Amino acid sequence: EVQLLESGGGLVQPGGSLRLSCVASGFTFSSYAMSWVRQAPGKGLEWVSTIIGSGGSTFYADSVRGRFTISRDNSKNTLYLQMNSLRAEDTALYYCAKRISGAGTAYYFDYWGQGTLVTVSS
């Protein structure tokens, strides 16, 4: 059974930093791309970032590029999101999602964690 467990959320002041983690189990972690998707309170879902299985390529939404860094430790089956220069508009529930990136066959999120809440406020 695939399980994704996020942690690391909390209250941080504007301009501050936070690192989110997502521990994965139930599949061969290193074989799959992983993503972060966020949802501001009462708002829709927003794709944030994706990293391929090897960690060799990363992709970011314009809204976070240059401030957030996605990474992974395949030896620990763990995905990370380092968030710097946080803004009030980064306040959201951050979901970790397993990503299917099929080289021209399929691109979608197939499993989701329950999320970790990040609040940026003074």
Add this chain to the structure above:
Amino acid sequence: QTVVTQEPSFSVSPGGTVTLTCGLSSGSVSTSYYPSWYQQTPGQAPRTLIYSTDIRSSGVPDRFSGSILGNKAALTITGAQADDECDYYCVLYLGGGISVFGGGTQLTVL
């Protein structure tokens, strides 16, 4: 900037059929965008319904189907049930590792 459009809200009668759509602010949606659909009930994580336009995810009932209708991706729910009342999101893959969510459709069953 690419904007993915969805109806903000939709209503369907119990047992009825509803089609939600997913479009682009400029241009047409095709299978090359690998449209996928997600269902989210309040307080819960999203659930994957449809991927690659029309392939149902494991365990998804065949009341849910995906297609391309005209210049948009579409999610059709037949025989709507009370527990189908929730939010539905589409995602389009733009290439280069970039995905964009639509704004979501809040479906009411009444």
